[in-house]
Amino acid sequence: MTNNLRLMxxxxxxxxxxxxxxxxITEFARTGYKGTxxxxxxxxxxxxxxxxxxxxxxxxAIFLAAxxxxxxxxxxxxxxxxxxxxxxxxxQAMAAxxxxxxSEDPEKLQMQMQIYVAVASAEAAxxxxxxxxxxxxxxxxxxxxxxxxxxxxxxTTRFLAKGTLINTLMSLGFPPDHRVWDGF
Amino acid sequence: MTNNLRLMxxxxxxxxxxxxxxxxITEFARTGYKGTxxxxxxxxxxxxxxxxxxxxxxxxAIFLAAxxxxxxxxxxxxxxxxxxxxxxxxxQAMAAxxxxxxSEDPEKLQMQMQIYVAVASAEAAxxxxxxxxxxxxxxxxxxxxxxxxxxxxxxTTRFLAKGTLINTLMSLGFPPDHRVWDGF
DNA sequence: ACCGGAAGTAAGTGACCAATAACTTACGCC
DNA sequence: GGCGTAAGTTATTGGTCACTTACTTCCGGT
Numbered sequence: 114m115t116n117n118l119r120l121m122x123x124x125x126x127x128x129x130x131x132x133x134x135x136x137x138i139t140e141f142a143r144t145g146y147k148g149t150x151x152x153x154x155x156x157x158x159x160x161x162x163x164x165x166x167x168x169x170x171x172x173x174a175i176f177l178a179a180x181x182x183x184x185x186x187x188x189x190x191x192x193x194x195x196x197x198x199x200x201x202x203x204x205q206a207m208a209a210x211x212x213x214x215x216s217e218d219p220e221k222l223q224m225q226m227q228i229y230v231a232v233a234s235a236e237a238a239x240x241x242x243x244x245x246x247x248x249x250x251x252x253x254x255x256x257x258x259x260x261x262x263x264x265x266x267x268x269t270t271r272f273l274a275k276g277t278l279i280n281t282l283m284s285l286g287f288p289p290d291h292r293v294w295d296g297f
Numbered sequence: 298m299t300n301n302l303r304l305m306x307x308x309x310x311x312x313x314x315x316x317x318x319x320x321x322i323t324e325f326a327r328t329g330y331k332g333t334x335x336x337x338x339x340x341x342x343x344x345x346x347x348x349x350x351x352x353x354x355x356x357x358a359i360f361l362a363a364x365x366x367x368x369x370x371x372x373x374x375x376x377x378x379x380x381x382x383x384x385x386x387x388x389q390a391m392a393a394x395x396x397x398x399x400s401e402d403p404e405k406l407q408m409q410m411q412i413y414v415a416v417a418s419a420e421a422a423x424x425x426x427x428x429x430x431x432x433x434x435x436x437x438x439x440x441x442x443x444x445x446x447x448x449x450x451x452x453t454t455r456f457l458a459k460g461t462l463i464n465t466l467m468s469l470g471f472p473p474d475h476r477v478w479d480g481f
Numbered sequence: 482a483c484c485g486g487a488a489g490t491a492a493g494t495g496a497c498c499a500a501t502a503a504c505t506t507a508c509g510c511c
Numbered sequence: 512g513g514c515g516t517a518a519g520t521t522a523t524t525g526g527t528c529a530c531t532t533a534c535t536t537c538c539g540g541t
Contacts, residue, residue: 143421147331161490229468230410236470237327244470255477270480274458281461284413286420286428293439296454
């Protein structure tokens, strides 16, 4: 028998790493770096906890991979939105893409918040490698928006500022009909 | 002798609670709720770790007290700034106050980030008490800005959005001369 | 058919940490 | 000046967690 009533799907290491990253984004988004146990990630993947450490050297490496993926995918969402938009409609297209993220993929926004505080902690602890990697990934997001908005730095700032406020209000759990959303 | 070469300043419980809150803001701001040990807070205060639990029932209670204080003080900073400003200059006065926070009190901004993700984690874990308390404190901040800006919700959103983007860029550790700051 | 390597597990280990218990020290007040 | 009470300590405990070691299971190529 394969294993007594146990549906174990064998995958290549590369495929498993992929599922670990997906699971890690979900878990880290909810409970943050320190608040997420590797056990929780492994359970979500459907694999034993020690096996994670054959796929990734450390918990930090898992977080970094998840963080990079998350920023990368967010950048792609905006890139795709702008791609299929009229020449002057980048602003609206990206705003719509953001709305879509809010309703369909809130964990991606939560994860961004977790990334920010994780970088701050790492920097405070003297680790600049991690922050450097994340800043690089985040810059690509910034540059993507900058380019789409015709190279207008003020406009880029305004767009990203709105985005970060949305992230904040979502984190705080204000319901969509609350008055703090009035200004949008 | 009081104690062999040990400078132990005896305080009232209320005074001690006060220093615990100050220390907690510093520590939680740097390393977050889960990443901060009560030992670290106690060391900064200069008391033994178990004594914290005579001043506060749980670690969570310490965090909540620190969070409330932090939001309250931020609100006061803006209120004071607006108070001594010309009738139409609330916007600039608050922006200047924010600049002052960035350079003089960055830990207060870091703490805000930590508060946001802590609320999200608590909500995800089914605890709505904590989030509710924080939302109330944050709303006072929002209302303060709203009032100062003449009841204009759009303007309030714009101001707070800029603030949260600043928090984010600071968390990520972008140096002040980096191009991501160009739009400010 | 079989064997080498890749996928995966079970059982620990040492470190850390929130909270408790039991005890000691100092100050204010009569 | 002693005594009750508030301020503080040391020692400990039960639990969690990242990571290691040593083992087992399965599949593909020859």
